């Protein structure tokens with residue numbers, strides 16, 4: 001059985017004081033986190049080292065929100081996968097819709113990033129998801145399938161089990177609108193099938209997270225779906241009490 005994973009994507013929020021407060025609160029109540037649920041936090045890049053220090057000795061995992069598509073070298077402003085590994089990260093979000101739409105990043109870059117992340121010994125959390133227009137045109141499954149296949153182009157079957165996929169419908173991110181359980185399960189089952197075609201039985205080890213307006217109030221229903229292995233949480237991950245309640249929803253879900 002796949003272990004549930006709940007990851008908080010803080011996006012570009014917070015400052016040093018906020019990092020101390022939020023991680024302090026999570027640590028103080030870590031007994032509320034069920035041992036069978038893996039929990040990760042993904043603070044902004046500049047706070048990763050500080051977060052690592054604050055989380056040392058706890059079960060919380062540390063993730064980055066982005067990574068360079070290049071290895072070490074003359075790439076001003078870029079941070080490599082091996083640097084993220086060096087500061088204590090275990091996970092890296094790749095291909096978030098905000099990077100696709102606001103930073104014009106594309107699948108070829110995501111494929112490079114995923115390859116380098118795996119090579120550095122980290123786990124990529126690769127995000128896919130359709131826009132509202134694409135869903136209305138009946139293209140949701142096609143879009144997600146194509147994004148997934150393009151992103152994992154360089155992943156070998158041996159590395160496949162370290163991959164994490166996140167389905168984040170663009171229309172459900174930060175809008176308060178969650179995809180219905182039926183919509184979520186349909187896309188997750190489709191993604192699982194694509195992974196089976198691509199990686200064989202390794203596909204059953206790959207976690208597929210749901211992201212998009214997940215809250216304590218809807219997490220349990222979503223996490224209980226057969227192909228949902230946890231969540232990628234935006235806004236609700238910035239509030240300790242709410243995030244911990246979402247983590248708890250991973251138990252026996």
Ligand code: 13P
Pocket residue numbers: 009096168172173174175176211212213214232233234235236
């Ligand atoms: P919200 O939970 O704020 O909708 O954001 C989801 C998300 O983008 C996580 O990566």
